[in-house]
Amino acid sequence: MNKLYCKDLIRFSDAMSDFSRVIIITELMNGRALSASWLANRLNLSPQATRFHLKKLEDVDLIHHRECGKHHYYEIKNQDTAMFIESTFNIIPPKECLFLSNTNTKEKFKEARTCYKHLAGSWSVALTQSFINNEFIVIQDNFFIVTEHGKNFFKGHKLLINASNTASVGKRCIDFTEHRDHIGGPLGALLLQSMLQQEWFKQNDNNRELTITPKGRKNLNVLLIDK
Incomplete structure (x- = not known):
């Protein structure tokens, strides 16, 4: 070595x-x-x-x-450093005392949270798999690429408004609580930013947890429907 x-x-x-x-x-x-x-x-x-x-x-x-x-x-x-840190959490998950204060908080953390600048948790993993199943995104090497079909779908839900070509590429980031892929990179950051602007989630400035609003839950469930 x-x-x-x-x-x-x-x-x-x-x-x-x-x-x-x-x-x-x-x-x-x-x-x-x-x-x-x-x-x-x-x-x-x-x-x-x-x-x-x-x-x-x-x-x-x-x-x-x-x-x-x-x-x-x-x-x-940078994003690469964030992904490296998150990957170490897959190997050695942080103790709950680092960011979880009670059982309710623990469940919220697993459901939806920020991972650097993109969405993580069970919702993020479910959305990623739905996007793959519906061919809104495809996997190329270690990246997610938005298809033309996907661009139209995301724009229809105001999730990729005025997106550049680079914003249509997301890194495959393994979720350390779900142990499956979610969308990181520029695409993941833009999707979360759009969801926050539309008030699908409320962000707590003091931790990584995201609270899903009633409006957000309704719209997220629409995104999970197979087309």
Whole structure:
């Protein structure tokens, strides 16, 4: 095995060996950019301790920061990094105490949540399989590609309005609670953005859970009907 690879693996393992750093990662997997002060308050840590943990995560390229005035905002580095983190959750699922406060919350988390910037959970997996069955999307290598039939269907439901060609491509992302594919990448991000704009889901700023609205449940069930 390449020695440089071994060193990178050791650095990654070290970065993810601390409870506070795992909490930071799970918070940022919502696709948000969070300030160091927000994270310090969330983790009940001093500013110095929070900055130490953030630097550890930056050093292994899991996160990066952007400056806005006097504040530094931290976020997952990119979509590929988010998918890598989510894939580790498939191997070693996070303990419920990291993001679940009670049984009801646990069920909501499994039903619908954000995975970086796209939809995850049982609804996302069901929708993905329905889109495949109806030939709205096809699998090519490790990607989902929207068909012409799919473009017309999605536009009819206001899910791909003014979409570019790149937005019609989604990555195959394995859902760590359902253990099956859901749609990630640009396509997944655009679908979730459209659903949020149409108020199919309500997003909680403090965690990854999504609440399905009555309007959303009605429209999601329509998407699951075989055409």
